[in-house]
Amino acid sequence: MKYRRLGKTGLRVSVVGVGTWQLGGEWGKRFDQQEVNSLLGRAAELGVNLIDTAECYGDHLAESLIGEAIKKERERWVVATKFGHQFHQNFTRTDHWSPREVAGQLNASLQALRTDYVDLYQFHSGSDQAFDQGDLWEMLNRQVKAGKIRHLGISISSKTENLHQVQRASAVGASVLQIVYNRLDRGPEQRVLPECAALGLGVLTRVPLASGFLSGKYRPGVVFRAANDVRSLQDQEKVETRLRQAQEIQRTEVPQGVAMAAWALAWCLQNPAVTAVIPGCKTIEQLEVNASAADLELVSDSHPQAMA
Numbered sequence: 290m291k292y293r294r295l296g297k298t299g300l301r302v303s304v305v306g307v308g309t310w311q312l313g314g315e316w317g318k319r320f321d322q323q324e325v326n327s328l329l330g331r332a333a334e335l336g337v338n339l340i341d342t343a344e345c346y347g348d349h350l351a352e353s354l355i356g357e358a359i360k361k362e363r364e365r366w367v368v369a370t371k372f373g374h375q376f377h378q379n380f381t382r383t384d385h386w387s388p389r390e391v392a393g394q395l396n397a398s399l400q401a402l403r404t405d406y407v408d409l410y411q412f413h414s415g416s417d418q419a420f421d422q423g424d425l426w427e428m429l430n431r432q433v434k435a436g437k438i439r440h441l442g443i444s445i446s447s448k449t450e451n452l453h454q455v456q457r458a459s460a461v462g463a464s465v466l467q468i469v470y471n472r473l474d475r476g477p478e479q480r481v482l483p484e485c486a487a488l489g490l491g492v493l494t495r496v497p498l499a500s501g502f503l504s505g506k507y508r509p510g511v512v513f514r515a516a517n518d519v520r521s522l523q524d525q526e527k528v529e530t531r532l533r534q535a536q537e538i539q540r541t542e543v544p545q546g547v548a549m550a551a552w553a554l555a556w557c558l559q560n561p562a563v564t565a566v567i568p569g570c571k572t573i574e575q576l577e578v579n580a581s582a583a584d585l586e587l588v589s590d591s592h593p594q595a596m597a
Contacts, residue, residue, distance in 0.1 A: 290336025296491025306339030308567040313346030343371035349401040356403035371413035388428040411442040482562040505549030554582035
């Protein structure tokens with residue numbers, strides 16, 4: 290495993306972390322505690338020390354599974370979670386952005402995670418109106434001083450560029466940005482990633498496998514039918530287009546003998562503005578392939594900032 294400093298936080302994080310949306314039950318599988326214990330135990334063996342989760346991956350369900358799994362080794366992990374939404378049922382959430390509500394969410398997250406502090410607490414894909422609440426950030430910075438939060442971050446929405454939130458990060462006390470970025474979703478290269486680099490922000494890349502389309506598992510024609518798989522809600526024509534794009538990328542860009550998932554993660558990590566990728570995984574085998582990206586060095590003509 291390789292490690293990088295997460296912006297100005299001073300935290301040293303593995304370049305490949307573990308994303309945990311799947312633990313909330315919205316990616317076609319329900320997890321029990323033993324599965325999560327095994328998954329995170331193997332992640333630790335591989336040198337992974339970064340876990341990203343959220344209050345709304347289930348009703349603090351993912352956090353609870355994680356908290357139980359790591360409670361004996363809490364200090365070895367960098368735990369990032371988020372705030373702003375309340376889970377009601379699969380694919381149904383409501384927004385809650387008031388300082389009082391967020392303070393309650395923080396306490397609930399700490400309880401679920403079985404810890405008295407979170408390493409990174411992130412504003413979760415909210416609007417600029419929700420973001421521009423001075424009293425919200427004042428409350429959060431008081432929690433930093435109280436020791437409940439070590440660092441603040443912003444997980445920006447994938448629906449808009451959110452350059453306003455990027456540029457205001459330092460002003461509100463945030464030092465880390467989380468974005469959607471992968472070989473099929475390259476919009477952040479235009480302005481967001483250069484701005485992050487200029488501001489010295491740590492960058493976590495979510496959905497680096499493009500919801501599994503860059504995993505190499507799926508071919509054009511696949512239909513996601515499971516009622517508890519978020520991809521079943523996507524427009525089938527768009528799914529088919531992205532699958533065809535991924536197939537062409539695999540044919541023309543992925544070196545022979547290299548797992549496409551590892552290549553896709555390493556591709557993201559080539560960008561010097563990116564600190565770490567946080568792919569999800571359902572099995573130990575997938576986790577191991579993801580972790581192998583740390584040792585994969587690429588030179589790709591498709592990447593504007595490829596490094597040897």
